[in-house]
Amino acid sequence: GEGMLWGGRFSGGPADAMFALSKSTQFDWRLAHYDIAGSRAHANALQRAGLLTGQEHSDMLAGLDELDRRVRTGEFGPAPTDEDVHGALERGLMDVVGAELGGRLRAGRSRNDQIATLVRAYLRDEIRVVAEELLGVIDALRSQADKHLGVPMPGRTHMQHAQPILLSHELLAHAWPLVRDIDRLRDLDKRLAVSPYGSSALAGTSLGLDPEAVAADLGFSSSVSNSIDGTAARDQVAEAAYVLAQIGVDLSRLSEDVITWCTVEFGFATLADAWSTGSSIMPQKKNPDVAELARGKSGRLIGNLAGLLATLKGLPLAYDRDLQEDKEPIFDSLDQLRVLLPAMAGMVGTLTFHPDRTSELAPRGFSLATDVADWLVRQRVPFAQAHEIAGAAVRYCEGKGIDLPDLTPADLPHIAPELGEGVLQVLTVEGAIASRSARGGTAAVAVRAQLEELSGEMDSA
């Protein structure tokens, strides 16, 4: 029937439920533009192999242009009787150039090599956009870090106060994983840039077509080395699903921090009106919905990866129809990030931080205890003993209901004889932060170097 590519050996059409199960136009139509691009390259290959005359070739290309126009304007779309994007577009081409010429295009190719090529071409374009939008989030973090250079905050491990850090240092700690995600996307492009066209159903083509020429025509860097692998491999799709899930996980961690910072208890930051939502009943509410949706969607992105890997596990070579199930999860992951990333950039870029509050809390929770120990080490006390003495200072303060910066010279002899008055000089947030000036550390000089390094990365990204 129309829009079906395989009627010959069958005495009748498929059962309704068979067709309903098989049909994929509701999700693969988004590949239509890539299918037409593939058809142009394939028409060129047929012509070079002498299977299309010069006239047929130019009529075919003109027909494909017209079909592309009809698809773009919505004049042509999948009909309920079309099984998939390939069948629908063959029907559309025949509408334009007639059944005779339209029927020549399928020679030497199979939907198996077509779909594998289309998905790779589509993913190459899409991940480029994801990388650009990720840069927007990185830039929002970078400019907030730049703006707040010098503002201290409590650094936490296990959610407990650990050591004072600069707010900019923390913000940049959320930026670097996203830089690595962009690097992952770029690296993945190398594996996506290999064209399966010419693999045909699995064994390759007998019609004298040149897969390398088709690959070059389509902007791929080469064609596949093995036609069976070319049609059956979806590891590149799974890898894309992984990187997208990793982006989700990285954004989820950032979101968790933003949510925490914006609580009354922390009071480190306030969300901009445009990037938060209210409550239908509680008039005072300003909810961190962007961050919560990021956290929630990361679960969905992980699910898409896990589902795809489960689909691929245990499939025999070569093409199996199970492979059609790769599309909805990867499309969904892309769609989710495409709406999420601009909102994340907006939310992060418009956060108002409260330096008084973060500074006030930076030395609390005995977060300068390590500095006491480090000071003792500089006085040649072995670190194990220094750790004990600093711990005793914390215990002493706890008993008195004070914190380490509140110690006076009179307190010191009650703790340990090794504690000279000099230690009181390092018991400041500023001193503790400034002392960690080695590469990667929290001192302003190191964070400024980091900012420059990040800007360099962004320029080359």
Ligand code: ARG
């Ligand atoms: N729709 C299929 C897919 O997405 C491609 C068509 C191959 N179908 C087939 N019966 N060989 O993988």
